Amino acid sequence: MAFLFCGHKAKQFKPTTGYFSDSTTAGNFDSNYTDSAVQVPGRTNAGGGGTVSFGDGTETDIWVHMYVKNFNGTSNEDGATFILYGDLGDQIAAIWLGPGTNQARMVDYTAGTNAVQRGSTFSVGSTLVPIDFHVQYDNGGSGNIVMDFYYNGVAMGGGTQTNAITSNNSTGIAALKIGGYDVGSWLFSELIVANQDTRGMRLGQMTPDGAGNYSAWDGAGTDIGFNKERVGIETDTAADRESWSLSAYSGPASPTTIHAVVNQVYCTPGNSGPSQIDSFFRISSTDYDAGAVTAEPLKPNVYEWTTNPSTAAAWATTDFGALEAGVEAVT
């Protein structure tokens, strides 16, 4: 059970500029948890989208969670708002708007190419609500694509939709694309992709805001942004560590449960030198390493601590003030 991707900002989704943007307009997001929403532009008779890959290509049971605003479209919009892809690029499942105003529907791609609506068309609105899309692809060797969609916590479209895979080439679910052909302008925030039930989850964030204990990499933690394009920090020496302090936790002081704290890092390996990257939290002068992974360009590496590693107890928001986050280069 793991978190595979967390999304806050436009530049996490589009390597190139000029498509998604960050909206700080009040009401477009829940300011109790985050400071902006990602604005998806409307596309009429034209495509586009922001993408992210996740996992190792073998995930067969995925939940996509986000808060959405203006998720209702108009009468002439009937394309995919977001879509899940397999490891070889075949389409697997999506949520489409339409065919009418304030309507949406689940679709799957049992043959990898053509979209087929499953279940009934359901009503959606413009207000800020959470949505959760649960997709299982050949999970446990079932041979089926199984979908459930929850709008504001309520199952829609007639409930679980199960249909046999015919010629889809995928091994598992590996990527998410948001925005596309023939959809209206809408916004999302608090995006979570996980291989566990995301219903009811919320997403806060802490970003690098100062120097930490380690500074062996070139550049500082505050140079790290959301842009995936070769701006950040670097090293060619194994065991080099860099760490940074974090901004204040953006969520409420006493959330019901803190499922996990994750450090999400984009890393592009060079053509020589260290090829892996580890992440650690530094708490009270002790480093707690997560475990090195081999980085793949443009794919987020998500390091997860379900409990406070210094106490082995459940996280509390009061723990966050003592956190320092960092990365280590590993051969």
Next chain:
Amino acid sequence: MSILYCATEVGDGFGAAAGSTTAGGAYYNDTWVSQGINIPDDRYWGFAIPTTKDVWLAFDYNYYDPDANINADGQFLHVMTDTGLLVMRLQCVDGSMRVDHYLNGSSATSTNGIRFYDHLNCLCRFDIHFEYDVASSGTMTITFYIDGIVRAKLDAGTLSTVDSGIAGIRFGCYDLENGVRVSSIIVADEDTRGMVVTELEPDGAGNYSAWDGDYTSMGEAGQGSGIESNSNGDRESWTLDAFGGPAGAVGMRVVNQIWGYPGGSGVSQIDSFLRISSTDYDSGAQTPTPGIPLTYEWTTNPATTAIWDTTAIGLLEAGVEAVT
């Protein structure tokens, strides 16, 4: 593992196209490059690369018609072998993008196997990995990444004629009504995902001036002007304009890309060097082939063996040496 070719401007290739600065950020990535390469309807623009079997092609693309609902069904990318056999073609079909691949070099083996029904009219990053004659098996595999995610993997099958590798890339705008725009092109024999390119152009005289002509004479591919020498050991160098990428850029390599044309006699090779703090760092001589770029690559700063930073790049002088 090396960079085989980079293009940031229309002069980096051959054919009918124009550099355009319209709508930077939307039509090209203006964080790194200064123009898009705008190919008008029914025209081609392309370049040759050193023949390579395992090659990645990366580029930004914008199909900039404001409404893709048009009668456009033409080709915008051809990939060819060293003998000119077609390997793959991408074309647009009324708002979708289609992959055709070729096992016999002339007749498409698949014409409708893969379609991308989106990503038109929006700046998109393509990384295409060609594995031609995989492990001398005579088979070919092509993998497409759009904006960093796999969108198709084509296990294309067995080639009826196996050439030495992929050698020619041509962007086209055949029946695409209002033209296409490509930019930020990188070809490498390694994974290009996440790579970006920016350019530093000659902007002043350097320490050496033994060749005829100077930095102001050097054009780009196929422009017919440049510098020349017929004396072994002659060096020419020039200063470079400011780094064109963002502050804080990391993971950098420096490539000096040159088009060289050997004469009928005399020196036959070109070396390239970086001059840093009065010391020359030679790359290694290469024999030029007309029309094919020579790329000399430094993965680290040769003066310090440390990774590059923008300050070090700001101190560079680049040059060439004639070698027998």
